[in-house]
Amino acid sequence: MEHKIPKGTFDILPYGTEDTWRLTDLWQYVEDVIRSISCEYGYREIRTPIYEMTGLFDRGVGETSDIVTKEMFTFEDKGGRSITLRPEGTSSVMRAFIENRLSNVGAVHKLFYTGPMFRYERPQSGRYRQHHQFGIEAIGNGSAMQDAEVIDLLCQFYQRLGLKNLKVHVNSVGDLESRTNFKAALLKYLSPHFAELSEDSKTRFEKNPLRILDSKDPKDKEIVKGAPSILDHLTPDAKEHFETLCQCLEKIKIPYVIDDRIVRGLDYYNKTVFEVLTGDLGAQNTIGAGGRFDGLISTFGGPNIPAVGFATGLERVIQVMIAQKVAIPNPKRPLVYFIPMGDAAKEACFSLATQCRHQKIGADIELNSKKMQTAIQNGVRIEATYCVIIGSEELEKKYVQLKNLQTREQREVKLDALIPTLKELTDV
Ligand code: ATP
Numbered sequence: 319m320e321h322k323i324p325k326g327t328f329d330i331l332p333y334g335t336e337d338t339w340r341l342t343d344l345w346q347y348v349e350d351v352i353r354s355i356s357c358e359y360g361y362r363e364i365r366t367p368i369y370e371m372t373g374l375f376d377r378g379v380g381e382t383s384d385i386v387t388k389e390m391f392t393f394e395d396k397g398g399r400s401i402t403l404r405p406e407g408t409s410s411v412m413r414a415f416i417e418n419r420l421s422n423v424g425a426v427h428k429l430f431y432t433g434p435m436f437r438y439e440r441p442q443s444g445r446y447r448q449h450h451q452f453g454i455e456a457i458g459n460g461s462a463m464q465d466a467e468v469i470d471l472l473c474q475f476y477q478r479l480g481l482k483n484l485k486v487h488v489n490s491v492g493d494l495e496s497r498t499n500f501k502a503a504l505l506k507y508l509s510p511h512f513a514e515l516s517e518d519s520k521t522r523f524e525k526n527p528l529r530i531l532d533s534k535d536p537k538d539k540e541i542v543k544g545a546p547s548i549l550d551h552l553t554p555d556a557k558e559h560f561e562t563l564c565q566c567l568e569k570i571k572i573p574y575v576i577d578d579r580i581v582r583g584l585d586y587y588n589k590t591v592f593e594v595l596t597g598d599l600g601a602q603n604t605i606g607a608g609g610r611f612d613g614l615i616s617t618f619g620g621p622n623i624p625a626v627g628f629a630t631g632l633e634r635v636i637q638v639m640i641a642q643k644v645a646i647p648n649p650k651r652p653l654v655y656f657i658p659m660g661d662a663a664k665e666a667c668f669s670l671a672t673q674c675r676h677q678k679i680g681a682d683i684e685l686n687s688k689k690m691q692t693a694i695q696n697g698v699r700i701e702a703t704y705c706v707i708i709g710s711e712e713l714e715k716k717y718v719q720l721k722n723l724q725t726r727e728q729r730e731v732k733l734d735a736l737i738p739t740l741k742e743l744t745d746v
C-alpha cells in the first residue's frame with residue numbers, strides 16, 4: 319500500500335478493527351456524556367482553532383515544560399509565521415477569552431472543549447502524536463469550592479462512563495511566595511545529590527527545580543523520596559485554600575489522597591493541582607489532571623482573574639473502559655432494511671425507504687444483491703432490527719413481509735399500514 323497513516327496517529331472506524339477502543343460508537347458515546355455532563359454543571363462549549371501562533375504556547379505552557387522543549391508540532395506557514403498545532407487546550411481557551419473580551423459579558427465563565435491535541439512524543443500504548451482531550455475551565459472564581467466542583471465534574475464524568483478503581487491525588491503548589499520558600503528548601507536538599515540526578519533533572523535543577531519532584535526516572539524518584547514537602551512551605555492563604563478544598567471534597571464524598579509530589583508539567587499552575595490515576599493502563603496511568611492557574615490570564619495581557627480547570631485524555635479513558643469491560647448503551651442504527659426482489663419492487667422499496675427517512679425512521683435499502691439470503695445478512699450486518707421484503711406477489715397484492723431480524727419472526731403487513739407500523743416500532 320502506497321500511503322500509510324502518520325506515526326503516532328490512528329483511525330477511528332465504524333467497524334473493521336480489532337482495536338475496540340478505535341470504534342466510533344465508543345467515541346460518540348463518550349462525546350455525548352461530555353456534552354450532557356458539562357451542561358449539567360453549567361459549562362458551555364468553546365471551539366478554538368487547531369493551530370495557534372507558536373508564542374502562545376511558549377508563554378502559556380512555559381518555556382521549560384516538556385511540551386514546549388520537546389513535543390510541539392511547530393512549522394512555518396507560507397507567510398513566514400511560526401505556527402504550532404495545539405498541544406493542549408488551556409492556552410487557546412485563555413487566548414480566545416481575552417481576545418473576544420468575554421470578561422465584559424459577566425464575572426464568571428464556565429467553558430468546556432473537546433478535540434484533538436498534538437504532541438511529538440514517542441508513540442506507545444496510551445501515548446500518541448494526535449490525541450483527544452476533554453477539558454473544562456472555570457474562570458472568575460478563586461475559591462476552593464470552585465476547585466472542588468471541577469474535581470467533582472471530572473470524577474462524575476468517569477463514574478458516568480462506568481470507570482472503577484480510580485484514585486484522585488491532590489496537592490497544592492502554593493502561591494509564588496510559597497514556591498519561592500519551597501524552592502530554596504528543595505535546592506538545599508537536592509544539592510548534595512546533584513551528580514546522581516538524571517540529565518533532565520540536572521537541567522531542571524537550574525530552570526525549574528519543582529519539576530524534579532514528578533520525574534519518572536527511578537533514581538530521581540529515590541532521591542526525591544526524602545525531599546521536603548511543599549505542603550510545609552505554604553503561606554497561610556495557600557494553606558487555608560488547600561484545607562478548604564480537602565474539606566469540600568470530604569463533604570461531597572470524593573475519596574482523595576494527598577500527594578505532595580504532584581507539581582504537573584505545565585508551568586502555569588498555582589495552589590490546587592490534581593491527577594486522576596488508574597491501575598489499568600500500565601505506564602500511562604494518568605487519565606486526567608488539572609489545577610488552578612490564577613495568573614495565566616493576566617500573563618497573556620488579560621484582566622487579573624483566577625481560573626481552574628482540568629483536561630482528560632479520551633484515548634486513555636476509552637482504553638480503561640475496554641480494560642474494565644464497561645457496557646455502553648445501544649448505539650442508534652437504522653430500524654429497517656428494505657429488501658426488493660426484482661426491479662419493480664426496487665422502485666417501491668426506494669420510495670418506502672425515502673418516506674421512512676423523511677419521517678425520521680432509520681431505513682436502508684438493499685440495491686446490490688439478488689439473493690435473499692445475502693440481502694438478509696446485509697440487514698443483520700448494518701444491525702437493523704427489521705427487514706421488509708417485497709417481491710412481485712407482494713407488490714401486486716399490496717402487502718409486505720415484515721421480518722424481525724433478531725427473533726426471525728415474520729408477518730404480513732398491508733402496504734399502506736407499513737409506515738404507521740414502523741413509526742410505532744421506533745417510538746417517533
Ligand atoms: P503524561 O505525564 O502522561 O505525559 P501530561 O502531563 O503530559 O501526561 P497533560 O498535559 O496534563 O498530560 O494532558 C492531559 C491528559 O491528556 C493526560 O492526563 C492524558 O490523559 C492525556 N494525554 C497527554 N498526552 C497524551 C498523549 N501523547 N497521548 C494520549 N493521551 C495524552
Ligand code: MG
Nearest residue numbers: 384385437583
Ligand atoms: Mg506528557
